[in-house]
Amino acid sequence: xxxxxxxxxPLPRKPAASTTSMLIVPSxxxxxxxxxxxxxxxxxxPTGIAINIAGFSSPGAVKSWxxxxxxxxxxxxxGSALVMYxxxxxxxxxxxxxxxxxxxxxxxxxxxVPVAINCLYALGxxxxxxxxxxxxxxxxxxxxxxxxxxLILPKRGLPGWVLPVVGALVFTLLVVIWLTSAYWFxxxxxxxx
Amino acid sequence: xxxxxxxxxxxxxxxxxxxxxxxxxxxxPSSAQPNYSxxxxxxxxPAESATSAPAESSEAPEPAESSATASxxxxxxxxxxxxxxxxxxxxxxxxxxxxxxxxxxxxxxxxYVCNGxxxxxWMRGKVENGKLTLTGKNQTHLTAxxxxxxxxxxxxxxxxxxxxSVPTVSKSSSKSSGLYQATAVVQGKxxxxxxxxxxxxxQIGSLETDESGETAVTAPKLDVATMTxxxxxxxxxxxxxxGVTGSGF
Numbered sequence: 001x002x003x004x005x006x007x008x009x010p011l012p013r014k015p016a017a018s019t020t021s022m023l024i025v026p027s028x029x030x031x032x033x034x035x036x037x038x039x040x041x042x043x044x045x046p047t048g049i050a051i052n053i054a055g056f057s058s059p060g061a062v063k064s065w066x067x068x069x070x071x072x073x074x075x076x077x078x079g080s081a082l083v084m085y086x087x088x089x090x091x092x093x094x095x096x097x098x099x100x101x102x103x104x105x106x107x108x109x110x111x112x113v114p115v116a117i118n119c120l121y122a123l124g125x126x127x128x129x130x131x132x133x134x135x136x137x138x139x140x141x142x143x144x145x146x147x148x149x150x151l152i153l154p155k156r157g158l159p160g161w162v163l164p165v166v167g168a169l170v171f172t173l174l175v176v177i178w179l180t181s182a183y184w185f186x187x188x189x190x191x192x193x
Numbered sequence: 194x195x196x197x198x199x200x201x202x203x204x205x206x207x208x209x210x211x212x213x214x215x216x217x218x219x220x221x222p223s224s225a226q227p228n229y230s231x232x233x234x235x236x237x238x239p240a241e242s243a244t245s246a247p248a249e250s251s252e253a254p255e256p257a258e259s260s261a262t263a264s265x266x267x268x269x270x271x272x273x274x275x276x277x278x279x280x281x282x283x284x285x286x287x288x289x290x291x292x293x294x295x296x297x298x299x300x301x302x303x304x305y306v307c308n309g310x311x312x313x314x315w316m317r318g319k320v321e322n323g324k325l326t327l328t329g330k331n332q333t334h335l336t337a338x339x340x341x342x343x344x345x346x347x348x349x350x351x352x353x354x355x356x357x358s359v360p361t362v363s364k365s366s367s368k369s370s371g372l373y374q375a376t377a378v379v380q381g382k383x384x385x386x387x388x389x390x391x392x393x394x395x396q397i398g399s400l401e402t403d404e405s406g407e408t409a410v411t412a413p414k415l416d417v418a419t420m421t422x423x424x425x426x427x428x429x430x431x432x433x434x435x436g437v438t439g440s441g442f
Contacts (some may be wrong), residue, residue, distance in 0.1 A: 045341045046358040058288030060356065106202050113206045117213040122287070123358050128324060128338040128346045150199035188354050 026151035034144030041125025063115045064182035071178045073108035135180035142173040282344045284359025292397045294372035294389040296436035313399035314350035330406040369417035375429035386412040
């Protein structure tokens with residue numbers, strides 16, 4: 001007699017994590033990053049000076065150029081994301097597009113960090129004009145949003161809209177930051193080294 | 194992902210930030226060292242296991258990562274501080290291309306921006322809730338806010354715009370640091386000189402060659418011991434402009 005065919009014993013399924021539960025912790029962490037930067041910017045007495053990079057005409061120029069670089073790489077981010085999601089007609093995503101997206105993102109982030117440190121340390125969180133208030137708030141939000149994006153990337157099972165929305169948010173925040181700083185700087189002082 | 198590379202990216206950025214912050218603190222001359230309240234230093238709470246905060250020195254409050262309720266950072270609680278009602282501030286503008294001095298006396302303020310030659314201007318105005326809006330001749334203007342012993346803002350004179358963040362005048366480093374002015378009538382024209390003496394004793398001064406203030410040249414050196422300066426055989430007697438003493442207001 002042959003043994004009866006064994007059926008796989010159905011194991012109790014792990015309850016699928018909901019989108020909300022997967023997003024809560026990263027959102028809280030991102031919010032705390034933004035809040036911490038804002039608090040530091042307010043509590044710390046701005047010194048007016050910070051570590052500098054030679055070869056530029058002024059710290060304002062250093063930051064404006066680095067910020068512009070970060071924004072250019074952020075545009076590459078959006079472009080590569082559109083290609084990755086098949087949103088660009090007649091362009092099929094090449095193999096290296098994922099790598100381009102990741103590396104352009106890393107470079108943009110790492111360019112933004114020294115600018116932010118200099119800004120926080122030398123100037124602090126300010127609100128003496130609308131421009132600086134928006135810049136201060138969005139500057140904090142950007143790093144919070146970027147943290148959220150990095151924390152949700154490894155998560156499986158998120159709905160397809162989450163990453164593009166968070167990515168778009170990060171991009172938008174950075175562009176507004178650029179407009180309220182580097183763009184203002186170059187239009188006020190001219191585009192110079 | 195086998196290795197959590199996004200997390201590595203995040204931590205690499207945080208580490209870079211910490212290094213730059215510490216380097217900035219080390220390069221800041223001690224007279225400009227900011228004061229941290231104890232509350233700020235303890236803002237680094239223990240982190241979630243998913244992200245680990247970089248090793249922190251006990252002095253520097255750094256961007257920490259841990260859990261909190263989602264809220265806009267615009268609602269960051271402002272620490273209790275007393276806005277000085279009588280104070281003087283001097284310092285270099287961002288980029289070091291000139292300097293600015295602000296004297297706050299109650300709800301009035303006087304400011305002077307000067308690059309030691311043609312870009313300069315005097316401004317007056319009101320102070321409300323720690324915010325200054327000062328204006329002067331030839332569209333010279335300044336907007337700034339006072340916060341924990343520093344005044345931060347923008348100033349524009351003769352088409353040149355500077356941002357600045359300058360500390361309170363510290364008499365311990367240089368007794369003569371502060372803002373000074375002198376007027377005289379030379380060949381029928383009223384000239385006005387302004388000098389900003391910084392904490393390290395450096396003087397930056399300009400001289401308006403007539404009442405309109407449209408042209409300015411480098412001021413003659415101010416002898417801080419006698420409070421005089423000479424142009425040819427004209428002696429200028431300098432008077433301090435100080436919010437602390439009320440002189441010049």
